[in-house]
Amino acid sequence: MPTTPSSTKGRIGVLLVNLGTPDSPQTGDVRRYLNEFLTDARVIDMPAAVRYPLFRGLVVPLRAPKSAKIYQQLWTERGSPLLYHGLDLQKLVQEMLGPDYLVAFGMRYQKPSIESALLQLRDAAVDRIIVLPLFPQYAAASTGSVQEKVMEIVRKWWVVPSISFISTFVDVPGFTGTFATLGKEEMAKHTYDHVVFSYHGIPERHVLKGSHKGYCKLANCCNSYNKNNRYCYRAQCFETSRLLGAALGLSPEQYTTTFQSRLQSRLRDPWLQPYTDEVIKEFPAKGIKNVLAFSPAFVADCLETTIEVGEEFKEIFEEAGGEHWQLVPSLNSHPQWVATVAEMIREN
Structure with missing residues (x-):
């Protein structure tokens, strides 16, 4: 008797991946995390002979104690927010998808x-x-690095199942829709003069290296999102701002797109601009005293959202004369976001 399809088909595996976090906010654990992160050739695209001694021998030993103090501010009773929000998302997506799927989470x-x-x-x-x-x-340094790591692991398996990647979801309505829902909740509590969409920065050379047939000019080529710049990080950030701005009912004059978290001096190594910390210093002099801030490059709250945007930028803005700075929480395990993730999986 022939085997029926239902008896040969297994569950669909789902792998959710986020960037990573130290095991604890202690200096030793932070050092181990930074050593792995900052020696990834897709993050620091220098020759290994330069990258390893520079970062493991100089940058990380200097940076780890300072970063540990910041992680101590971030840590909660549940540990690292990036980790527990990821585990919460895994659990809820598993419940929504049901027994035909198996959802795993990794860093x-x-x-x-x-x-x-x-x-x-x-x-x-x-x-x-x-x-x-x-x-x-x-971005090659985030999504691209995950894809490379997955392929590096599975190429050693004797049997490799079919594997597909969801490489970007900037234009998935539920992604911007959930951020808009959270933003509107904050807008109902306070009147804001302006909105800032602050994205994690990357070196300009990363964008140029991935440019399709030299299409990218780091200029108004990002005014539209099309087949030539679909995988351009800068173009995707501007498209996210347009979609999110529209979902919030904002005109282009009511919001600004900026970039944060640059690692090196722009004089030696230009990163995507404009820089968030420099832009917000100028707001109060222009009469912008109340700002609502989003971090739409992150789907879970972490050091870059809670500490950098929520606290450090708030201090910079207020020192320049600003009156009210409010960070919109990230998507975390919001029900609307859980449903969006489940739908993306089903569609793939």
Whole structure:
């Protein structure tokens, strides 16, 4: 008697991946995290002979104690927000998708590792695997690094199942829709003069290296989102701002797109501009005293949202004469976002 399809098909495996976090806010754990993160060739695209001694020998030892103090401010009773929000999302997406799916969660750096999550799916004999890096805008240093790591691991397996990647979701309505829902909740509490969409920065050379046939000019080529710049990080950020601005009912004059978290001096290594910290210093002199801030490059609250945007930028803005600075929470495990993730998986 022939075997029916239902008896040969396994569950669909889903791998959700975020960037990573130290195991604790202690200097040793932060050092281990930074060593792995900052020696990734897709993050720091220098030759290994330069990258390893420079960052492991100089940058990380100097940076780790300072970063540990910041992580101590971020840490909660549940630990790292990036980790527990990811685990909450995994659990809720699993419940929504049901028994035909197996949802695993991993981090690109440190624990739980991508490898441990993939092994969980392999041991369950899933029929195929859908990988969703939790980065809305594709960048070689984030989504690209996750994709490379997944392929590096599975190429060693004797049996490799079908694997697909969701590389970007800037134009998925539920993504901007959930941010708009959270933003409107804050707008109902206070009147704002202006909105800032602050994205994680990357070196300009990363954008230029990935440019399709030299299309990118780091200028008004990002005024539209099309087949030539679909994987351009800068273009995706501006498209996110347009979509989110529209969802909030804002005109282009009512919001500004900026970039944060640059690692090196712009004089030596230009990063995407305009820089958030420089832009917001100028707002009060222009009569912008009340600002609502979003971090739409992050789907879970973390050091870059809670501390950098929520606290450090607030201090910069107020020192310049600003009166009210409010960060919109990230998507975390909001029900609307959980439903959006589940729908993206089903569609793939």
